[in-house]
Amino acid sequence: MTDQAIVIGIGNYPTFGANGTSPNNLPGAVHDAEDMADWLHHNTPTAVTLITSTHCNGAPWTVTNLAARPVTSDVDTAFKLYVTSSAPKVGDRLYVYTAGHGLAPDPRSRCLIMADATGVNWVPNLEVPAWIDWFANQSHFDELVLWMDCCGTQALEYARTKPAGLANTASRPPPPAKVFMAFASGFGRNSYEGPIGPGGTTRGLFTDRLLRGLNGAAADAGGEVRSKSLANFLRNGGLNGMGSEAQFAAVPQEDDMLFAIRAHPxxxxxxxxxxxxxxxxxxxxxxxxxxxxxxxxxxxxxxxxxxxxxxxxxxxxxxxxxxxxxxxxxxxxxxx
Known part of the structure; x- marks a missing residue:
């Protein structure tokens, strides 16, 4: 059965500057999402939905206000396709990857800030781990993977936006589906971009490390990239940030699953x-x-x-x- 993936890269934030009228863009986010989608296409049996600031599944946005996509409804729609499916099982595994600005309502969670955020007064967001937690008690998938290259700061007390209108009932008998979650930074800390892509182009430090791990740097003694070896690789040492602090990844849940079989570097x-x-x-x-x-x-x-x-x-x-x-x-x- 084909696995599924939702890959999101928001790099264009036209009004997320401090004054609500200037941009606060992330030059690497769209490229990071495209790199992750490319890895999934070539290394897993996965159907990928790719949503970025510039396109949705390769098609340019055709709605008005092109500078501020995607918005919450765009991302919700990708998840709802699985929720409304009549099939008792959609796939063995669901991958979700996000790159963009973020906030942390609590240590185990992250919210992806949408492209139409306006300064500090209007910060639409989606608490993506809440989707993972809901799916963990449903029969749609047996394994759920979430990678978020977003900040974990709490600059202001923003209201988190969880999935709405979902029945609070479990259709999956215990135990819940396996879950692996990894965030770019710890609770209350920033994540960073840097000139580490091809030709020194800007990329997310966490995504670069994640892809290196998946491509073999995190393989265990048997050449398998599993939850434990990938989690250890992501946590191992800090990356120099663009500010005064180092960036340390956080892995709040690491149920055992296999990601890749690779030769060691x-x-x-x-x-x-x-x-x-x-x-x-x-x-x-x-x-x-x-x-x-x-x-x-x-x-x-x-x-x-x-x-x-x-x-x-x-x-x-x-x-x-x-x-x-x-x-x-x-x-x-x-x-x-």
């Missing part, structure tokens, strides 16, 4: 001895990880030794080299 490690000198080329070094357990060997080539590695703590030994190496979410491919 290949990391090059400088073959440094404790005195700073390099061990000779051709020397065979051993990399171990007692927690797995794992033991790999490779020769030094031009001062480097290369291994395919997942997230974890490793020890490199041989030829006078004795180093601890930690592979995390922000570890570069070349480790000096």
């Amino acid at each position: 290949i990391y090059r490690i400088r073959a440094k001895r404790s005195d700073g000198s390099l061990a000779p080329d051709g020397t065979v070094l051993e990399l171990t990880n007692p927690a797995v357990p794992l033991s790999k060997t490779a020769p030094i080539d031009q001062g480097w030794v290369s291994f395919a590695l997942g997230v974890g703590l490793y020890k490199l030994n041989g030829g006078g080299v004795d180093r601890l190496i930690e592979i995390g979410a922000t570890t570069p491919i070349d480790i000096e």
Whole structure:
């Protein structure tokens, strides 16, 4: 059965500036959503609904006020297609991804702010986790995945907008559907964009890390990207923000599910001895990880030794080299 996905990227906020008349745009949000839709298309059996500031499923917006789409009703419509389906089951898994401005009504939730927000006086939003929680007690899907690249700040006490008009009854016998939720930042904290896309184009730091994890950087020892390994990868270390704080991802729920099977990325490690000198080329070094357990060997080539590695703590030994190496979410491919 084909899985389903709703992917939303809101980058154009024409009146969300402080005075209610100036823009407060996010240059990377639409590209982030398109990158996520592309990953789903090529790596999962998923039918994707893509909603962005510029188009809905590839078709330009044809309504008036083109500068302020999507609005709440546009996003609600995508979810309601599943709610009104006559089929007892719509798909095995529902993915929901959002990129845009956001707010946090509480630690476990996030609200995506819509494109027609006006300063601080009118902030239409949708509490997307509320949809996930509702579906968890229904029979439409067995697994629910939510990734939100949005801020988790509480600048003002905005009213959250939950799904409306849904019967408060469970059609699914216990237990509820599995849920995996991950947010770009912790409660009360900002998320950030940066020049990390192709050619230095602006992208969301969380989305970049998420896609790297899904593409293999978060694979466990068996090459599987599962809930636990992806959650650890997303939480592991902060990303430098555009302000004074670092961005740390939050994962409020991580029921076990498989996202991808991938080969681990290949990391090059400088073959440094404790005195700073390099061990000779051709020397065979051993990399171990007692927690797995794992033991790999490779020769030094031009001062480097290369291994395919997942997230974890490793020890490199041989030829006078004795180093601890930690592979995390922000570890570069070349480790000096």
